[in-house]
Amino acid sequence: MSTLHTVNKSPFERSAFISALNHLGPGDALLMIEDGVVGARKASAFAGLLEKTAKNFSVYVLGPDLAARGMAEKDVIQGARLVDYGGFVDLVTEHDRTQAWL
């Protein structure tokens, strides 16, 4: 029984990202989408926190949203994995529920 948590807002603008991290349970995964992808940027203020999170939980970033913002896999923190829209759907089906942090 696990949950996929999606975050679609920048951690620089909203607290949703931090709240999502604070409510990850065993087996849960985090998927950063839309403006949420900026929180996965290497060397950003949130990089250390997310790298620590990635040691205990699966962390994913939606590639098309990253690309749209001028970034690629090399720009995201170590431990985060890129997915495309198909991968997004797979993640939804692999978990028991999705929690969309706004």
Added chain:
Amino acid sequence: MADVKPPEIASNIKKKLMYVNRKAPYGTIYALESLEVVLISAAFEQDVSLAFLDDGVYQLMKGQNTSGIGMKNFSPTFKALGDYEIKKLYVEKESLDERGLKPDDLMEISYEDEDEGFAKKPSVRIVNRSELTQIMAQQDVLLNF
């Protein structure tokens, strides 16, 4: 594709729905919209609970007075939820602490327990972050506002 079954849709399936409220009441429409959806879902006889965390805890503050801002004070509606069989309002302790709030700052919300002679029981349950995480993990559906 032969082994793909259509989803089972039955009216007697009771799902655990949790509404997760993270925003203060009047600056955006989220809080009011959440309450509207909660009341609608009550009509479908689901197992509904509400969670209040982050600025969402402000939705339950005592003594809300909106006369100066030209908006309807919808906080009394929370007190009616018990009549709709909604008896579980979880409030995250860490969110209260961070904001300098105490459980006493929140409205008293109760329901009548029909199994115990309609005794009034509190609907608000203060839980810590790890408890809330576990409660969330027991839900079928989580709806964030």
